Amino acid sequence: MSISIPLHIPARTIMTPGPVEVDPRVRHAMSHTILGQFDPAFTDLMNQTMGLLREVLQTKNHWAFPVDGTSRAGIEAMLCSLIEEDDKVLIPCFGRFGYLLKEIAERCGADVSTIECEWGKVFEPDTIMDELKKIKPKLIVMVHGDTSTGRMQPLKEIGQYCRQNDILLVVDAVATVGGTDVKTDDWFIDGLITGTQKCLSVPSGMAPLTYNNRIEKIILERKSIEQGLISDPSQVNKKKRIRSNYFDLSQLQDYWSPARLNHHTEATSMLYGLYEGLRLIVEEGLENRFKRHQLNEKALVAGIKAMGLSLFGDPQYKLPTVTCINIPEEVNGDQVRSQLLEEFGIEIASSFGPLSGKIWRIGTMGYSCQKRNILFTLSALEAILIQEGVRIYRGEALQAALSVYKKDQESESLKKNIT
Amino acid sequence: MSISIPLHIPARTIMTPGPVEVDPRVRHAMSHTILGQFDPAFTDLMNQTMGLLREVLQTKNHWAFPVDGTSRAGIEAMLCSLIEEDDKVLIPCFGRFGYLLKEIAERCGADVSTIECEWGKVFEPDTIMDELKKIKPKLIVMVHGDTSTGRMQPLKEIGQYCRQNDILLVVDAVATVGGTDVKTDDWFIDGLITGTQKCLSVPSGMAPLTYNNRIEKIILERKSIEQGLISDPSQVNKKKRIRSNYFDLSQLQDYWSPARLNHHTEATSMLYGLYEGLRLIVEEGLENRFKRHQLNEKALVAGIKAMGLSLFGDPQYKLPTVTCINIPEEVNGDQVRSQLLEEFGIEIASSFGPLSGKIWRIGTMGYSCQKRNILFTLSALEAILIQEGVRIYRGEALQAALSVYKKDQESESLKKNIT
Incomplete structure (x- = not known):
């Protein structure tokens, strides 16, 4: 009879297009x-x-x-x-x-x-x-x-x-x-x-x-x-x-x-x-839920761009729940992903077929789609890219993301004051 | 927006051929x-x-x-x-x-x-x-x-x-x-x-x-x-x-x-x-697990028979994990099952096609297959049958089941003393 290993589930921040945190x-x-x-x-x-x-x-x-x-x-x-x-x-x-x-x-x-x-x-x-x-x-x-x-x-x-x-x-x-x-x-x-x-x-x-x-x-x-x-x-x-x-x-x-x-x-x-x-x-409300998804997506995109990375695909038809990032030529995309997992316990995704090795995909879905996950992911990605020798703008990503959240808070409290 | 009801799962003793307790x-x-x-x-x-x-x-x-x-x-x-x-x-x-x-x-x-x-x-x-x-x-x-x-x-x-x-x-x-x-x-x-x-x-x-x-x-x-x-x-x-x-x-x-x-x-x-x-x-061991299933099946069968009920099907090829009982003619099988559920929170099963309404099926499977569940099920079935006016031998079922468990304990401790 084999000796079975007790179930041990390490803590993860899952920023893929699924399965996501619950x-x-x-x-x-x-x-x-x-x-x-x-x-x-x-x-x-x-x-x-x-x-x-x-x-x-x-x-x-x-x-x-x-x-x-x-x-x-x-x-x-x-x-x-x-x-x-x-x-x-x-x-x-x-x-x-x-x-x-x-x-x-x-x-x-x-x-x-x-x-x-x-x-x-x-x-x-x-x-x-x-x-x-x-x-x-x-x-x-x-x-x-x-x-x-x-x-x-x-x-x-x-x-x-x-x-x-x-x-x-x-x-x-x-x-x-x-x-x-x-x-x-x-x-x-x-x-x-x-x-x-x-x-x-x-x-x-x-x-x-x-x-x-x-x-x-x-x-x-x-x-x-x-x-x-x-x-x-x-x-x-x-x-x-x-x-x-x-x-x-x-x-x-x-x-x-x-x-x-x-x-x-x-x-x-x-x-x-x-x-x-x-x-x-239903408790959160569909409208509120969609807004939360939009806000976190916006913060993520702002951070990614502030770092100097570029997004893949036609921006007009971007899927709000997935953000595709062009992998900088000087780096191995899978190496970055495995470093993110090993060092930070963060998971992001690669893609398939013609896009395999060309883009990273970051999901902003459901319970995973929250401010702390966005900030943690941006900081981790920046650190790994620096470690891997990619030339990016240092320290800008979190500032850009935080500013998105701050603006949103301000406009929300403005709305509250009006009504 | 609808008001949703908080999840409430009532306690159940599940003695069907699945799904069973875990x-x-x-x-x-x-x-x-x-x-x-x-x-x-x-x-x-x-x-x-x-x-x-x-x-x-x-x-x-x-x-x-x-x-x-x-x-x-x-x-x-x-x-x-x-x-x-x-x-x-x-x-x-x-x-x-x-x-x-x-x-x-x-x-x-x-x-x-x-x-x-x-x-x-x-x-x-x-x-x-x-x-x-x-x-x-x-x-x-x-x-x-x-x-x-x-x-x-x-x-x-x-x-x-x-x-x-x-x-x-x-x-x-x-x-x-x-x-x-x-x-x-x-x-x-x-x-x-x-x-x-x-x-x-x-x-x-x-x-x-x-x-x-x-x-x-x-x-x-x-x-x-x-x-x-x-x-x-x-x-x-x-x-x-x-x-x-x-x-x-x-x-x-x-x-x-x-x-x-x-x-x-x-x-x-x-x-x-x-x-x-x-x-x-694997921890329990396949042999021990099969023995546990046999023992509880034996106690259940002894109890059912002691009550005066009869079993359905060729006994030589009985499935050890399911016991089929002929429903006494004077009673409605579904009525007994719903009383078991309502009064005792115990679930047993009916059957399909030509056997629909003819037999009850009691499962003895996995975590549901334990002494307390067998004893509780026998006592509840006896009570409901009496309530429904079925003529059975009163008080015999639990005695028969307990005696199966007692004999098993004795033979187990005998084995221990020998080895």
């Missing part, structure tokens, strides 16, 4: 005792979680619940429940996560068309609408905020066009929900998926999603229940059945309804965590 | 702060978890890791990674969970054959081997312990036959691992899946699995990496690619290897919980 209240929630999945105390909690999700996802949709799996589990659940063999799907890619959508949709059997733009930019709505006219897909799937490039795609015009032309719009809002405005209903989004480990600031492992009647209609046509749960095997809908049992939204919505279909066993402690995380968001 | 050490582990997924402190923990899993799954397989999802997520990951369109698969069904395997395999595109036996019985190995000879499938998928009927299928002979005849044996051991002996390697099991929320006694949400080289070979032939992560798009293996991205074991094993392929974001807190749960098992 509020102690969420961690405490997760340490509660177990409830059975059909215990009324637990099904009440499920119902309350659906209500909180609707608020956070800014939707009146009835269906709003988590899939038990990480973010891409939610994406796959949505896509495989919608896509039938050879369905036409358009996927505009402006970073890695567009290609992930493509990959998932293809594996679901879709006939996928993509359009691409340079990493660091987003699409003009017209470009997408022209493509929609040409291809006439059943659905278009888009990333809202792509963390790989730190860009955010405006969606409302696209949503409006899709609604008018009977195309479904499915959005991967994993990196944005809870950190910046995502208006599911106002932007005409039919299906939307997010993840727990980013701006919701709950541990990784759940993918909340929502969808409207247009999507539900398709799902219901494909509904099929396992033979072991029914008395009449002819109810098995072999023809249009969704390709996955685990990701079958027609069964999942029955599990999340008063029918309480026995599907999987809901991840008890994760649901406690999600519930508490959503409560924290 | 050790306070596991709950505490889950309340730790977050680590980044590629933080060396976290990847160390991943590696140690693999080591512990190998011990608990009694295997020398290199691959032993959890899928982030509930038990059926692990089953689907195994099946969809193995099954290609029209592959022949044999599934012997002796309860609901055989039909679940059928359903998952069919959705993966398999040409599924089933054989069935009466619920409450298991198969003679010869029956299965005859069918294997006839059908010559690529794989046979079997439930080890089916909680719906409380039966356990012997596997070794079947495993031996499969190995000799180049058939793959995949086993759903969700209800047995950690509660009764499951010898992955000695029984010639090629792929095995379990779940966290039963005898491992960790919250629901992860599905540990293991597989050997025979399975890995198939998976590697189907390997394909997302376009956003590679520079050469011709590496995308469209032809044999696995139908799911999330459940693609070829990518998952790269994530769990030094390659650390960026696939999903591992469910941080769930992994803490799994690690601590596995440590508890």
Whole structure:
């Protein structure tokens, strides 16, 4: 028998685009005792979680619940429940996560068309609408905020066009929900998926999603229940059945309804965590929360620039929850990251594909997105860059960041005095 | 904005076949702060978890890791990674969970054959081997312990036959691992899946699995990496690619290897919980743990019989971790269950399909499987049955159970004196 090592979790400041730090209240929630999945105390909690999700996802949709799996589990659940063999799907890619959508949709059997733009930019709505006219897909799937490039795609015009032309719009809002405005209903989004480990600031492992009647209609046509749960095997809908049992939204919505279909066993402690995380968001208020994210982003960006570093990508479409920094040529980006972790216990991220080794990515998400983390990260980055021999402006970063916070405080107290 | 209700989890004694109670050490582990997924402190923990899993799954397989999802997520990951369109698969069904395997395999595109036996019985190995000879499938998928009927299928002979005849044996051991002996390697099991929320006694949400080289070979032939992560798009293996991205074991094993392929974001807190749960098992020792499960099962069964109730199913193949009780005709089974929950905070289970309303199922799994829970459950069940007007032998159940514990103590102390 092996000797196992007691669990030891070193303290970290996590400034990546996820997973990020979670509020102690969420961690405490997760340490509660177990409830059975059909215990009324637990099904009440499920119902309350659906209500909180609707608020956070800014939707009146009835269906709003988590899939038990990480973010891409939610994406796959949505896509495989919608896509039938050879369905036409358009996927505009402006970073890695567009290609992930493509990959998932293809594996679901879709006939996928993509359009691409340079990493660091987003699409003009017209470009997408022209493509929609040409291809006439059943659905278009888009990333809202792509963390790989730190860009955010405006969606409302696209949503409006899709609604008018009977195309479904499915959005991967994993990196944005809870950190910046995502208006599911106002932007005409039919299906939307997010993840727990980013701006919701709950541990990784759940993918909340929502969808409207247009999507539900398709799902219901494909509904099929396992033979072991029914008395009449002819109810098995072999023809249009969704390709996955685990990701079958027609069964999942029955599990999340008063029918309480026995599907999987809901991840008890994760649901406690999600519930508490959503409560924290509703208590803070969406507007306040977005403002907090903006303020800390502003301070971080001011500090980075004051140091003499430059930002990657089109500033007009910057994702507010991720800041991409061009790695100075004279330094090894990964060496800097590992020094930050070893010396300061701070984690920042690298990127993927064409941007691998070219940029650092600093996340400002959820509980990680707070003044002390920004100041600590700037001071640590400055120290490591100096240590590595990079020529930067010394001592300027913290001054710039502090001045952002001071100005904000002043304008807030001014507002208070006026009202 | 809605007013959200603070999380309140009532105390429960959970005597269902899962989810079950978890050790306070596991709950505490889950309340730790977050680590980044590629933080060396976290990847160390991943590696140690693999080591512990190998011990608990009694295997020398290199691959032993959890899928982030509930038990059926692990089953689907195994099946969809193995099954290609029209592959022949044999599934012997002796309860609901055989039909679940059928359903998952069919959705993966398999040409599924089933054989069935009466619920409450298991198969003679010869029956299965005859069918294997006839059908010559690529794989046979079997439930080890089916909680719906409380039966356990012997596997070794079947495993031996499969190995000799180049058939793959995949086993759903969700209800047995950690509660009764499951010898992955000695029984010639090629792929095995379990779940966290039963005898491992960790919250629901992860599905540990293991597989050997025979399975890995198939998976590697189907390997394909997302376009956003590679520079050469011709590496995308469209032809044999696995139908799911999330459940693609070829990518998952790269994530769990030094390659650390960026696939999903591992469910941080769930992994803490799994690690601590596995440590508890290794500390207790598999043999001791199985003995504890047997003893408590024996006491429960003695108590149930002493009350005058009868057990469902073939006693020779009883699943040691689930006890099925015939519901007396004069009482409504669900009414008894809800009274147990309301008055005593005790949860027991009903069953599915043909057994719905016919039997109660009491789980003796993991941390829930302890003397005080057995005694409390027996006393509560007796009280509710009396209240509901069922004629039973009063006061006998606890005497019978206590006497089982007493005899065990005596024989244990006798053994001590001898050695």
